[in-house]
Amino acid sequence: xxxxARSFLLLAPLLLFMILFVGxxxxxxxxxxxxxGDNFLENYEQxxxxxxxxxxxxxxxxxxxxxTLLSLIIGLWITRTLFRLxxxxxxxxxxxxxxxxxxxxxxYIIVLFFSPSxxxxxxxxxxxxxxxxxxxxxxxxxxxxxxxxxxxxxxxVVLMLLPVYxxxxxxxxxxxxxxxxxGFTLFRTVEWPxxxxxxxxxxxxxxxxxxxxxxxxxxxxxxxxxMVPVLAFEWFYQGGWSNRPLAQAMMIVLxxxxxxxxxxLLYAVQRSRRKWMKGGKSNA
Amino acid sequence: xxxxxxxLFGAASLTAGCAENNTADVETQQERDWExxxxxxxxxxxxxxxxGGDEGINAYMDEVVAPALEEQYDISFQRYxxxxxxxxxxxxxxKEAGQQDGAADILWINGExxxxxxxxxxxxxxxxxxxxxxxxxVNTEAPYIEYDMGIEVxxxxxxxxxxxxxxxxxxxxxxxxxxxxxFYWAEENPGEFTYPNVSNDTGNGFIRHIIHHVAEDxxxxxxFNEAWIEENGDEVWEILRSLQPSLWRNGETYPETLSQxxxxxxxxxxxxxxxxxxxxxxxLIEQGTFPEDxxxxxxxxxxxxSTHYLSMAxxxxxxxxxxxxxxxxxxxxxxxxxxxxxxxGEGHILDLNKLTEEEVEEIESLVGEEVVPQEEALPExxxxxxxxxxxxxxxxxxxxx
Numbered sequence: 293x294x295x296x297a298r299s300f301l302l303l304a305p306l307l308l309f310m311i312l313f314v315g316x317x318x319x320x321x322x323x324x325x326x327x328x329g330d331n332f333l334e335n336y337e338q339x340x341x342x343x344x345x346x347x348x349x350x351x352x353x354x355x356x357x358x359x360t361l362l363s364l365i366i367g368l369w370i371t372r373t374l375f376r377l378x379x380x381x382x383x384x385x386x387x388x389x390x391x392x393x394x395x396x397x398x399x400y401i402i403v404l405f406f407s408p409s410x411x412x413x414x415x416x417x418x419x420x421x422x423x424x425x426x427x428x429x430x431x432x433x434x435x436x437x438x439x440x441x442x443x444x445x446x447x448x449v450v451l452m453l454l455p456v457y458x459x460x461x462x463x464x465x466x467x468x469x470x471x472x473x474x475g476f477t478l479f480r481t482v483e484w485p486x487x488x489x490x491x492x493x494x495x496x497x498x499x500x501x502x503x504x505x506x507x508x509x510x511x512x513x514x515x516x517x518x519m520v521p522v523l524a525f526e527w528f529y530q531g532g533w534s535n536r537p538l539a540q541a542m543m544i545v546l547x548x549x550x551x552x553x554x555x556x557l558l559y560a561v562q563r564s565r566r567k568w569m570k571g572g573k574s575n576a
Numbered sequence: 577x578x579x580x581x582x583x584l585f586g587a588a589s590l591t592a593g594c595a596e597n598n599t600a601d602v603e604t605q606q607e608r609d610w611e612x613x614x615x616x617x618x619x620x621x622x623x624x625x626x627x628g629g630d631e632g633i634n635a636y637m638d639e640v641v642a643p644a645l646e647e648q649y650d651i652s653f654q655r656y657x658x659x660x661x662x663x664x665x666x667x668x669x670x671k672e673a674g675q676q677d678g679a680a681d682i683l684w685i686n687g688e689x690x691x692x693x694x695x696x697x698x699x700x701x702x703x704x705x706x707x708x709x710x711x712x713x714v715n716t717e718a719p720y721i722e723y724d725m726g727i728e729v730x731x732x733x734x735x736x737x738x739x740x741x742x743x744x745x746x747x748x749x750x751x752x753x754x755x756x757x758x759f760y761w762a763e764e765n766p767g768e769f770t771y772p773n774v775s776n777d778t779g780n781g782f783i784r785h786i787i788h789h790v791a792e793d794x795x796x797x798x799x800f801n802e803a804w805i806e807e808n809g810d811e812v813w814e815i816l817r818s819l820q821p822s823l824w825r826n827g828e829t830y831p832e833t834l835s836q837x838x839x840x841x842x843x844x845x846x847x848x849x850x851x852x853x854x855x856x857x858x859x860l861i862e863q864g865t866f867p868e869d870x871x872x873x874x875x876x877x878x879x880x881x882s883t884h885y886l887s888m889a890x891x892x893x894x895x896x897x898x899x900x901x902x903x904x905x906x907x908x909x910x911x912x913x914x915x916x917x918x919x920x921g922e923g924h925i926l927d928l929n930k931l932t933e934e935e936v937e938e939i940e941s942l943v944g945e946e947v948v949p950q951e952e953a954l955p956e957x958x959x960x961x962x963x964x965x966x967x968x969x970x971x972x973x974x975x976x977x
Contacts, residue, residue, distance in 0.1 A: 409844060431828075514829035529661035529665065529775075533665075
C-alpha cells in the first residue's frame with residue numbers, strides 16, 4: 293500500500309505534465325473538431341467521405357510501415373553482427389551519430405545527395421555508362437522520405453537493442469547448438485525471447501512517430517497525395533481557417549488509432565512475456 | 577516541498593498573463609499630438625512579425641530600418657521571422673487566452689490574411705490617419721489605400737510597398753512575353769517550367785493570372801463574381817490540366833514553396849521561376865545564387881500588381897513605438913532605400929508630387945527601366961478568389977492526372 297502511494301507521488305510530476313500539455317491540447321483539438329450545429333459529428337463524416345483524406349492516410353501508413361520495418365531489420369542485423377564491437381565507446385558513438393542530426397537537416401542531406409541535381413546524379417553522369425539517376429526526392433513513391441527515416445531510425449533501433457544483446461546469456465546458444473538447432477531456429481529460441489518485446493516496442497514508437505511527423509514529408513514529399521501531417525498543416529492554415537475543424541478531426545482520429553495500436557501491441561507483448569516466464573518456471 | 581516551487585511560480589505567472597493591460601488604445605492615440613507619441617516611443621523596444629524567407633528583405637530590415645530607428649528615435653527594432661498564417665494563428669491563440677502582452681507589435685500583412693485578422697479582431701484599430709507621413713509622403717489617391725484585394729482597409733493597415741508579378745528565365749534568348757507564349761514555351765521545353773503549390777501566394781498568383789487570361793476584361797473579375805466562376809472556372813482548370821504534363825516532374829508534384837522553386841532554378845533543374853516583385857532576382861544574381869544570364873520578364877499580356885501593408889497587433893505592448901516605426905517605414909528616406917535592388921528592390925507607395933526634386937531624381941535613378949510598364953499592370957483579384965483556388969486546385973488539377 294505504501295509503495296503504491298509512493299510510486300504515485302513519484303509519478304505525479306509526469307502525470308501533471310501529461311494532463312497540462314498533452315491532455316489540454318487533445319481536449320482543445322477535440323472540442324474544435326466538433327460541429328456546433330445539430331449533427332456534432334459532421335466534421336468527422338465529412339472527413340471520412342473525403343478522397344483526399346483516404347489517399348493521404350494510405351500513403352502515410354505505407355511510408356510509416358515500410359520505413360519502420362526496414363529500420364528494424366537493418367538495425368537488428370547491425371546489432372546482431374556488431375554487438376561485441378559496440379562494447380567500446382568509439383564504435384557506439386559512430387553508430388549513434390545520425391541521431392544527433394535533426395530530421396529536417398537529414399532531409400536536406402538527402403536532397404543534397406539524391407536529388408536530380410545532387411551529388412550522386414552528378415557522379416553517375418560523369419561515368420561512361422550514361423544512365424539517368426532515378427528520381428528519389430519529391431517522388432510519388434516517397435522513396436526519399438523512406439531513405440531519410442531509415443538513416444535516422446536505424447541508430448535508434450541499435451540504441452534500444454544493444455543493451456538487450458549485451459544481456460543475453462550466450463551459453464543458451466551453446467545449449468541450442470548442442471541440441472542441433474541452427475540458423476533461424478537458433479535466433480528464434482535464443483535471441484528472440486529477449487529481443488522480441490523490445491523490437492515490438494520500438495516498432496510502435498517509430499511507426500507512430502513517422503505517422504505524425506511533419507518536416508521530412510513536407511520537404512521530400514509530393515503535392516498529392518500528401519502525408520497526413522502535411523495535409524493537416526494545410527487544412528489548418530488555408531482558406532481563412534475554415535478547414536480547421538477538419539484538420540482537428542483528422543488529428544483526433546490519428547491519435548485514437550495510435551493509442552489503440554499501442555494498447556493492442558503492448559498487451560500482446562505482455563502476454564507473450566508472461567507465457568514465456570511461466571513456461572520457464574514449469575520446466576524448471 | 578521545495579520541489580514544488582517552480583510549478584507554483586509557473587501557475588502564478590500564467591494568471592499574471594491575464595492581468596489588465598495599461599497600453600493606450602487607438603482612440604487615445606488619435607487625440608494625442610504626434611510629438612507626444614514620438615516622445616513616449618523613445619527608449620522602447622518594438623517588434624515586427626514578418627516572413628523571413630528573403631535575404632534581401634531581411635538585410636533591408638536589419639541594416640537600414642533598425643539602425644535608423646535606433647538613431648533617430650531611440651527605438652530598438654526586433655524582427656521575428658514567421659510565416660503570416662502562423663503568426664496570425666498565434667495571435668488568435670493569444671486572443672483566446674486573453675493574453676495582452678504580445679511578442680510583436682507590427683504585422684506585415686495583406687489580402688486574405690488581412691481579412692482573416694480583421695474579421696477575428698486581431699488588429700489594433702484605425703491608425704492610418706495618426707501617421708504624419710500618410711499626409712506628407714504617401715500617395716493617398718491610389719485605389720489600394722481604400723481596398724486591399726476587395727477588402728475594406730478601414731485605416732487598419734497602411735501600404736508599405738508595391739510589386740509586380742514577373743517571371744525569371746535562365747539562358748533563354750527569346751523568353752515568352754505573354755501567357756500564350758509561356759504555355760507554348762513550357763510545351764517546347766518539357767520539365768523546365770513549374771509553379772509552387774497554391775497554398776503559397778506565388779503559386780496562387782500564377783493561377784490568378786490564368787483567371788485574368790480567361791476573363792476578357794479585368795473588370796469582370798476584380799470583384800468576386802460567383803456567376804463568372806460557375807461559367808468559366810472549368811476553363812481555368814482545363815488550361816492548367818493541359819499544361820501539367822509538360823511541367824517539372826511531369827506535374828506529378830509541385831514545389832512546396834517559392835524557396836524550393838528558386839532552389840530548383842538556381843541548380844538548373846528548371847529554367848524558370850516566378851514571383852511577386854519584378855526586381856527580386858537582382859540581389860540573388862549579385863549574391864551568385866541565380867546565374868548571371870537570368871532574365872526577368874513581365875508579361876505584356878498583363879501582370880498583376882500587388883500591394884502589401886503594415887498593420888498593428890491588437891495586443892501590442894508599445895503602440896507608440898510601433899506607430900513611430902511604421903511612420904518611418906513610410907518616409908521617403910526608407911522607401912527610397914527600399915528601392916535599391918541590391919537589397920530589397922521593390923516598388924514604393926510614395927506620391928511623387930509630395931517629394932522634393934532630389935528625392936524624385938533619386939527614385940528615377942534607382943528604378944531605371946520598368947520591367948512592367950504601368951499600363952500593363954493588372955489589378956489584384958478579390959481575396960475570395962484565393963480561397964477558391966486553394967480549395968479546388970488540388971482536386972481539379974493535381975488529382976486529375
